[in-house]
Amino acid sequence: MDVVLLVKAAIMGVVEGLTEFLPISSTGHLILVGSLLGFDDAKAQVFDIAIQTGAIFAVILVYWQKIRATLAALPTERQAQRFALNVLIGFVPAVVLGLLLGKAIKAHLFTPTVVASTFIVGGFIILWAERRAPSATRIASVDDMTALDALKVGLVQCLAMVPGTSRSGATIIGGMLLGLSRKAATDFSFFLAIPTLIGAGAYSLYKERALLSAADVPLFAVGLVFSFVSAWLCVRWLLRYISSHSFVPFAYYRIAFGVVVLITAWTGLVKWAG
Numbered sequence: 001m002d003v004v005l006l007v008k009a010a011i012m013g014v015v016e017g018l019t020e021f022l023p024i025s026s027t028g029h030l031i032l033v034g035s036l037l038g039f040d041d042a043k044a045q046v047f048d049i050a051i052q053t054g055a056i057f058a059v060i061l062v063y064w065q066k067i068r069a070t071l072a073a074l075p076t077e078r079q080a081q082r083f084a085l086n087v088l089i090g091f092v093p094a095v096v097l098g099l100l101l102g103k104a105i106k107a108h109l110f111t112p113t114v115v116a117s118t119f120i121v122g123g124f125i126i127l128w129a130e131r132r133a134p135s136a137t138r139i140a141s142v143d144d145m146t147a148l149d150a151l152k153v154g155l156v157q158c159l160a161m162v163p164g165t166s167r168s169g170a171t172i173i174g175g176m177l178l179g180l181s182r183k184a185a186t187d188f189s190f191f192l193a194i195p196t197l198i199g200a201g202a203y204s205l206y207k208e209r210a211l212l213s214a215a216d217v218p219l220f221a222v223g224l225v226f227s228f229v230s231a232w233l234c235v236r237w238l239l240r241y242i243s244s245h246s247f248v249p250f251a252y253y254r255i256a257f258g259v260v261v262l263i264t265a266w267t268g269l270v271k272w273a274g
Helices: 003-019 026-037 042-050 052-062 064-073 078-108 112-132 147-161 167-177 182-207 214-241 248-267
Strands: none
Touching (some): 003 026, 003 042, 026 112, 042 214, 052 064, 064 078, 078 182, 147 167, 182 214
């Protein structure tokens, strides 16, 4: 295996782990960084989706106590059954729309220009949402959510099919606008990510299996490990951050980063692929 290729895989893994659960779009960053590294062919696109599983393992580790308690209580406790059902309900819209629109979106929207544009738009939406979010919330904990709440957040999650939008950003900000507390929206976003990203990774690997071989195992392993470690650090930091901070800094980052990408593309300073 080419050492340079393994280094690229490590870089992409770190980018995935650091951006997956922040409202700044991991897919968008992977497209941009992959373009800069020349790591953007068909196999690289499968790699980008597959290494999300490493980030999800980090979430499972951080939330293991809640996950274990829910699984143990599923056969007998109504609260655990309702929570598991809500995660399933929130997951379904992404499955349906992903199967219907995923191929077309990947073919036409996975470009640096689209990503930069959605970065900017998403940044302004976060600024608007932070000003509009109600001071009093209806739902303080994920255990208080109804099936309708879960469905609404699941529908909002589908906006993240457009690269650069941010799955975590859509679900957290959308959840806050729907009346969830910042903590509840963040927690549900993380729990919803588990089936969503594992499912997307497994489906992508199966669908594009003809592109892969045993020789690709080290490449994917490096990406998964670096994604896991960086995501674990990021999730632990984010849970502390949201206890006393808003998402406004991420909005300004999105806008600034998007503008830089557009300017470098239009002036030719950077030859973005796609």
